[in-house]
Amino acid sequence: MEFNLTKTCRNLAASFAGECQAGMRYQLIAKDALNQGYKTLSDEIKHIAKNETYHAKVFFDYIIQNNGNTKNIEITNGFPFEGDTIENGLMFAADAEAKESDLIYPEYARIAAEEGFKEISDTFLRVAEVESHHRIMFEYLYKNFKEGTLFTSDKPIEYECTNCGFRFTAKQAFSVCPLCKSSQGFVKLHLP
Ligand SMILES: [Fe+2]
Ligand SMILES: [Fe+2]
CATH class of the missing domain: 1.20.1260.10 (Ferritin, core subunit, four-helix bundle)
Structure with missing residues (x-):
């Protein structure tokens, strides 16, 4: 065929x-x-x-x-x-x-x-x-x-700014990166 x-x-x-x-x-x-x-x-x-x-x-x-x-x-x-x-x-x-x-x-x-x-x-x-x-x-x-939990967690976890690489361990990601002032939307996601 x-x-x-x-x-x-x-x-x-x-x-x-x-x-x-x-x-x-x-x-x-x-x-x-x-x-x-x-x-x-x-x-x-x-x-x-x-x-x-x-x-x-x-x-x-x-x-x-x-x-x-x-x-x-x-x-x-x-x-x-x-x-x-x-x-x-x-x-x-x-x-x-x-x-x-x-x-x-x-x-x-x-x-x-x-x-x-x-x-x-x-x-x-x-x-x-x-x-x-x-x-x-x-x-x-x-x-x-x-x-609204893309940047929050029950336990402290590491959040990383994808622009400057600043890392921070907490239950919630920074809303503004303390190092480079990027907004939370630049925080690396914790994907499954
Ligand atoms: Fe697909
Ligand atoms: Fe596909």
Whole structure:
């Protein structure tokens, strides 16, 4: 069967579209976070957005490798347009990552294996694993952003200013760095 007639070809195209959009949605959240002074939060979200760009590239490359330059691949898919605030954006992102890691990519992997594309199947599973880590990150960021606990802790922990490197152990990060006067938004996050 020609590659462009397989389900795997359409699943790769849908995955490419999904990853591009996830990457862009995350960049939009990152921009809002930066505008509101949350530099390290913004950086972390951008980091995840970059991961999505690379996932998109991997899927794109498989299509080119197996099908050559392809004028048009018809896909019908729904995509979310969610994230009116940083808080909601993080919540919806966690949800989208869960769907990708637990449902969509394992299913695409199964179909690819069934159609005889072992390497593509393995790739879908590898991406699913990354998305499951993204889910953990977004759940953490969502919860702590919502509760205002990104820079507080039950026990004293070390907080570090990402600009000047000043370190300080307390239950709460400085609101203004005593050394370089950077705002709390520059404090290094304690990620899971
Ligand atoms: Fe991804
Ligand atoms: Fe992801």
